[in-house]
Amino acid sequence: MDQFNLEIISPEKSFLTKSDTEEVVIPAIEGYMGILKDHIPLISFLKPGIIDVRSKNETLNYYVDDGIVEFKDNTLSILTSNIFDLKEMDKNKVDKIVKDAEEGLKKENIEDHERYILDQKIEVLNSIKSN
Amino acid sequence: MPSLDDLRKRITSVKSTQKITKAMKMVAAAKLRKAQENAEKGRPYSEKMNNIILNLSAGVSDPQSAPKLLVGTGKEDVHLCVVLTSDRGLCGGFNSNIIKKAKNYFEKIQKEGKSLKIITVGSKGYDQLKRQYGKSIIENISFKESKNINYFDAAKVGNLIIEKFQNEEFDFCTIFFNKFKNVISQIPQAQQIIPLENENKDKDEKLESNYEFEPDEDEILSNLLPKNISTQIFKAMLENSASEQGSRMTAMDNATRNAGDLVDKLTIQYNRSRQAAITKELIEIISGAESL
Numbered sequence: 001m002d003q004f005n006l007e008i009i010s011p012e013k014s015f016l017t018k019s020d021t022e023e024v025v026i027p028a029i030e031g032y033m034g035i036l037k038d039h040i041p042l043i044s045f046l047k048p049g050i051i052d053v054r055s056k057n058e059t060l061n062y063y064v065d066d067g068i069v070e071f072k073d074n075t076l077s078i079l080t081s082n083i084f085d086l087k088e089m090d091k092n093k094v095d096k097i098v099k100d101a102e103e104g105l106k107k108e109n110i111e112d113h114e115r116y117i118l119d120q121k122i123e124v125l126n127s128i129k130s131n
Numbered sequence: 132m133p134s135l136d137d138l139r140k141r142i143t144s145v146k147s148t149q150k151i152t153k154a155m156k157m158v159a160a161a162k163l164r165k166a167q168e169n170a171e172k173g174r175p176y177s178e179k180m181n182n183i184i185l186n187l188s189a190g191v192s193d194p195q196s197a198p199k200l201l202v203g204t205g206k207e208d209v210h211l212c213v214v215l216t217s218d219r220g221l222c223g224g225f226n227s228n229i230i231k232k233a234k235n236y237f238e239k240i241q242k243e244g245k246s247l248k249i250i251t252v253g254s255k256g257y258d259q260l261k262r263q264y265g266k267s268i269i270e271n272i273s274f275k276e277s278k279n280i281n282y283f284d285a286a287k288v289g290n291l292i293i294e295k296f297q298n299e300e301f302d303f304c305t306i307f308f309n310k311f312k313n314v315i316s317q318i319p320q321a322q323q324i325i326p327l328e329n330e331n332k333d334k335d336e337k338l339e340s341n342y343e344f345e346p347d348e349d350e351i352l353s354n355l356l357p358k359n360i361s362t363q364i365f366k367a368m369l370e371n372s373a374s375e376q377g378s379r380m381t382a383m384d385n386a387t388r389n390a391g392d393l394v395d396k397l398t399i400q401y402n403r404s405r406q407a408a409i410t411k412e413l414i415e416i417i418s419g420a421e422s423l
Contacts, residue, residue, distance in 0.1 A: 007175075009179060012282060013169075013172040013173070040343050041343065042344075043343075043351060044345040044351070045354060068180070070179070079180060
């Protein structure tokens with residue numbers, strides 16, 4: 001399969017750069033989106049979910065809270081302030097994030113949009129736990 | 132003329148000060164390397180963010196409907212200034228340079244009859260500004276507890292600014308910080324973040340406008356701009372911390388050298404007075420013997 005470049009950047013550092021990516025599935029705000037080589041230029045947002053990076057030899061999975069995605073000239077850039085490797089996520093960590101999110105839900109006067117994001121977050125994290 | 136004992140004490144005291152400044156220089160040098168690394172690592176994020184926003188704002192067709200963070204409120208009455216300084220002293224002109232730059236700007240604004248609001252980040256800036264501009268300072272934030280510069284601290288400041296903007300407390304926002312050029316020179320900077328000023332205005336970069344947006348441009352922009360504020364502040368904080376260490380290193384290096392010069396001077400003076408005392412005693416003995 002054709003390959004393209006991927007860079008995941010966090011504010012502190014460049015988190016990951018790869019040049020042999022074949023397919024990336026991202027949790028875009030309006031639904032999961034698979035990106036292959038020669039996708040048209042794109043700008044979108046992420047909702048809490050799992051980024052699935054597939055290359056010839058390996059598959060990498062990351063959990064993200066939010067972020068911005070840009071695809072241009074066969075380079076996919078993901079800007080995010082909160083990203084974890086799924087392999088390094090242990091149960092305690094997941095529990096803690098779930099708890100924070102649930103607490104956020106309990107607050108009154110939160111907007112529908114926020115509620116949606118938090119619901120998503122809890123759902124994704126629970127699915128991580130059950131795996 | 133100080134006595135021999137006084138001189139000896141003074142030399143010891145200067146020597147021990149020298150030891151302290153030398154140690155501080157070493158520590159600053161070690162920290163500088165890390166801070167510089169962090170500043171470099173943080174650059175891609177803010178650059179990319181800037182690029183995306185540029186691409187997006189090129190696509191905004193109607194300035195009327197564009198988010199206020201991008202185009203401003205249309206008024207120019209209240210200016211908010213965020214002054215980023217360090218929490219610790221003994222770093223040469225680092226803090227005073229920022230303050231000087233900021234004060235110039237404050238004066239300009241007040242001359243134009245506009246009102247001024249100040250947020251200080253870092254306790255040194257607050258200390259230096261509170262006497263003259265105490266009434267204008269609306270918030271004083273300090274991250275003394277955080278060991279490293281992290282994004283969450285920057286986001287806290289960013290969210291505060293956005294909240295105030297949404298409450299229509301100000302129309303313009305400018306941040307003041309030191310840009311790290313190299314160890315010897317740090318340049319105080321004023322950067323306007325609301326409404327967004329295009330940094331590379333002169334460069335005629337080709338912008339692609341045939342992007343696919345999901346959701347539409349306006350929504351992305353209104354989501355992205357608040358993030359960009361935090362990113363800019365984070366960038367400023369990283370630059371600032373590298374500058375602080377660089378400035379401290381230079382200042383402490385100078386102090387060590389000055390202490391060395393002072394020790395040499397004092398030692399010569401000490402030796403001279405000692406020799407003078409010996410000569411005086413000899414003359415006394417000789418003239419005493421002669422008179423017998």
